[in-house]
Amino acid sequence: MSEAPSSQVVTLGDCTLDLGTGLLLRGHEPVQLRAKAFCLLAHLASHSGRVVTKSDLMAAVWGDVFVTEDSLTQAVREIRKALADDDQKLVRTVARRGYMLAPGATAPANDTGKLPTLAVLRFANAGDPADDPLVDGLAEDIINGLTRFRTMVVLGQSSTFTASDAQAAARLGADFAVEGSVRRKAERLDVGVTLSSVPAGGIVWSERYSAEGADIFPVLDDIVEQILNRLARRLEDAGLRQADGKPTGSLAAYELLLRGIGRLRGYLPEDNEAARSFFEAAIEKDPGYGLAHAYLGLTLTILGGYALTPAPVLAEAIAAGAKGVTLAPEEPRCHRLLGIIRLFARQHSGAESHLRRALDLNPHDADTMVQLGYLLTLRGRPLEGLALMDKAERINPIHPDWYDYDRSMALYGIGDYSGAAACLERLTSQSPWRLTRLAACLAQEGKTTEAQQTLDRVQELAPEFSPHDYARHGVAFEHSSDVEHLAEGVLKAMGDA
CATH class of the missing domain: 1.10.10.10 (Winged helix-like DNA-binding domain superfamily/Winged helix DNA-binding domain)
Known part of the structure; x- marks a missing residue:
């Protein structure tokens, strides 16, 4: 029907x-x-x-x-x-x-063309280099706080953290830049923040703060509020919308979470295990820390093999993610993480609901746009997915590698095998699943020899890995026709089609 x-x-x-x-x-x-x-x-x-x-x-x-x-x-x-x-x-x-x-699909998001664009640069660590994760985390939390409002576009962290100064931010398309420095002395944090217009370089606002322990969280709120007050003539909701509560009252738990997130972004096999330990330690420090529970759930699925995660582990991961949303219902990252977990569990409708809720709470978050686009691709709607991915890459032009991975699947879905292969070839990872995807693209392009050589490399790296089994079970497609499409490419690469 x-x-x-x-x-x-x-x-x-x-x-x-x-x-x-x-x-x-x-x-x-x-x-x-x-x-x-x-x-x-x-x-x-x-x-x-x-x-x-x-x-x-x-x-x-x-x-x-x-x-x-x-x-x-x-x-x-x-x-x-x-x-x-x-x-x-x-x-x-x-x-x-x-x-x-393809009737000219567009991303279901607000028009950002007339909104001011803001870049929050990496804060300088004026203290111990071991505190770098904490310093980066403070800047990221300011980004997350700002992107919850519809009155400005906030460029993605992976792009702005590469900018050395306000002039570099201007080259990324920013109208304003936030720069800062942090010095830690035991539990005391000294934070300096400057908001400037670019490329003119005029200072719009500057302030210095000192805080002890968990008192840093009201400081982050004030920084966000001061920036909004200077850039936004009015807010949609007739006043600043605050989350239901701060994520934790423990600076130790917060720092453990940040260190876990840092390890989760790594590519070494031990990084994910280390991340899990940090998230578990954060929960031990503060059992009510919703974001730590959500990140723990995501880590369990990564360790379990993404869409190949065994059912008991998926159930544990979903429970952790759901607990995160229960503890922090207005935290968009909790909804985003639970949406990803439920996608791996092939709960497509529920996953989409949480990802859309995350985007509603944080409408200019590029990562959420890409992940919602990936989910729509796996639901058989790659054009909608590509529209969201295009918008995300405008906000976050210097994006992490996984953006290319997600885009490759959407391009494969519309039959753009050359474009999909180009995305996968940009990735540095030599994982069997990436090479299997690449082999499928090359085979669909008619590059049979290159496709077979790519699968030979898979066998060298992981002799027990089955490209065909991965094609049929390793991606959380909703529709069997999309499974068959990927399997078709892999079989051609294997010379069996």
Whole structure:
């Protein structure tokens, strides 16, 4: 059964398809289509942004009447001619799979073109180098606090932490820059913060703070509030929205969390185990620390093998993530992490609900956009996913490697195998799953020799790893057709297709 279209009116270039009235219009003038061609277009519109196989299209349009693929090809040709779709951007052919209607998908997020853009640079550590994770964490918390408001665009941390000064921030597209320094003396923290306009370099605001232990959290709140007061003429919610409570009352727990997050971003095998230990220690210091519970849940799934995590471990991870959301329901990162965990558990609807809640709470967070885009890809909606990923990369242009990994899957989903391979080739990881994905892309491109050589490398690195089993079980697709699509590429690389 066909899914109901999300809207009765679909814009296709300079044409409008009105499914309610059964008309294709250019302006106010009807565009002529024969009945079968219109039926085909309507069916594609009801699955907009998704690949529809040739067999499904033929069954939907011609039913039990026997026709060849020539009839389908002719109807597609007629639709493209009616839409003036000479470059095939609206009705896309997905090689060896079918067709997809792409009516100019856009990210479901606020227009940021008229909002001021802010870069929070890496704070200078004026004390012991061992305190670097704490200093970076303070700056990241300011970023997280600012991105909760819809009155500005805050550039992603992985981009802004590479900028050496306000002028470098200007080259990233920032209108304003936040710079700071931190010195720690035992439990005392001395923090200096400056907000400046760029590239002019004028100082908008500057302040110094001193805090003992957990008193640092009201300082972070004040920094966020001072920046907002100077950049925002008004807030959507008629006042500063604060979370239901600070994440923890323990500076020790906070520092343990930051060290765990730092290790989780590493690529060495021992990094994830170390991260788990830090998160568990943070929870021991403060059992009510919701974000620590959520990060622990994510770490369990990473250690378990992502979508290959055994069911008992997934249940433990979901419980930890859910506890995080219960303890901190207004913390967007808790919702984001639980959404990722539930995706690995193939709870697609629940995962999407939490990721959308995270984006609602933190509407300019690039990481959440990419992860929601990845989830939509695995739900069979790669064009929607790519639109979100494009928006995220504008906010966070110097992004972490995993953005390319997620984008590669969306590009593979729409049949852009060359683009998907390029994303995977940018990654430095030599993991078997990355190489298996790359081999599938190369095989679909027709580069059989390169694909087989890539799988040979997989066998050298991990003799027990099965590329075919990974293709069928290692990615949390919602629909079997997407599983078969990836498996098809791997089988071609193996020489079995």
